[in-house]
Amino acid sequence: MNPEVSVIIPAYNTEAYIARAIASALDQTLHNIEVLVVDDASTDSTAEVARRFQDERVRVFVNDRNMGAAGARNRALREARGNWIAVLDSDDWYAPERLERLLQVAQAEQADMVADDLYYVQDGSDTPLSTLIQGSGHTITDIRRVDPVFFVETDVYGQQGLHLGLSKPLMRRQFLIKHGIEYDLSLRLGQDFWLYMNCLINGARYFLVPEPYYYYRFRPNSLVKQSKIARLDGYCRAAQSFLQKEQVRSNPRLVRSLSHNLAVFKRNRAYYRVVEPLKQQQYFKALLAAVQNPYFFVHFAGQISNILQRRWRYYFQKNTLAYETRLSNQ
Structure with a gap:
């Protein structure tokens, strides 16, 4: 029997953090999952840390060369067997009930994508500074449908807004397969926004849950060393x-x-x-x-x-x- 959810974790030089990410996935109240770690040619012991988990639900893959987050995620998508895809960055973690809650909403709403609010956490602390919704200027207290126009209008570069491109929605794998949707390899950053956008214009039913179940860690050295000019060139294209x-x-x-x-x-x-x-x-x-x-x-x-x-x-x-x-x- 296929797992209900495939948790995909792209990882690069996060030996100090990845154990917590994997543990938070394995500790979900929803047990029928698999965890796919794709080490993107790390130069530290990230892959070794991942392999220490003695749980048959964990599978570890190592890229021969660094392909960026998009390449690592695409490899995980191809290896996934679950009905649903859940992305987890290797320095972040889930609340225990996250996948069960999002799956409940997905089934109730016949959704293709379900995102939650997320906690912002400073590296070295477990106490959230704020959440995505709290800092957005929007008041969202109930589950709401996200359409393409709302998605774009609330995610304007450099301006206050909801910025759902930062979210990590649960995604129906068959929807991605049907429409041939993968992450854009030409983008080193911001590829989430464009993948979600691709889903929406292809008719995805996308819902936002106002409660936060994802912990998003701010880490000084986690940003790709890419100039903003190159990044914005990619966004323009x-x-x-x-x-x-x-x-x-x-x-x-x-x-x-x-x-x-x-x-x-x-x-x-x-x-x-x-x-x-x-x-x-x-x-x-x-x-x-x-x-x-x-x-x-x-x-x-x-x-x-x-x-x-x-x-x-x-x-x-x-x-x-x-x-x-x-x-x-x-």
Whole structure:
């Protein structure tokens, strides 16, 4: 009998974290699962740590070369046998009831995708700073359907919003197979957003549960060392590609929303074409980029405002949490 859920864990140099991720999957209240770890050519003992689990539900694969998160996830998708796919990053972890709860909603709503809220946790602490929904500016208290327009409009680069591209939905494997959907290998970051977008424009029934069951760890060294210019180049190519798809072109609201996101990507790319050379002390290159982009200084002023707002929200949430912790200990 096939497992109900395949938990796929792409991993790269996370020997200090992966044991907790695997244990949180194995400790689910839903027992009929498999855990697929794909070590993406790590240079540490990540694979060895994964192999120490004496549980027949755990399978470990090691890539011959580093393929990035998209390549590791695609390999896991091809190896998966479950009815459902659940992604777990190797430095994150699940609450014990997560898969059972999401599966209940999926069955009740006849869903193809079910996401939950997620906790933001600073590395070195188990106490959440906030959640995805709390920081979004949206109030969501009930299970809600997510359509493509809502998905795009609430996930604008560099702006406050729901950012469901960060979520880790439970996904029906047969839906992915039927529509030939995999992660985009050309993207080192942000590939989740475009995979979910691909599902939505192909008719996926996507639901969001307001409770958080996923712990998303902020770790200083976890980000891919890729320039923002290269990252935004990838986002621009992805957006332009989606705008050519018939499923998008037939939806005028979606075209407007995605075109707006593309414009935001381009403005930010122009901004970083000035900022990144400045950081590298390439002043002539930065000046040339600024001259070629007359809107740079207007965008720069907006960026300063956004940075200050994000810093204030983080400071407020952090200190509110510390105050509440002190009260609970009195």
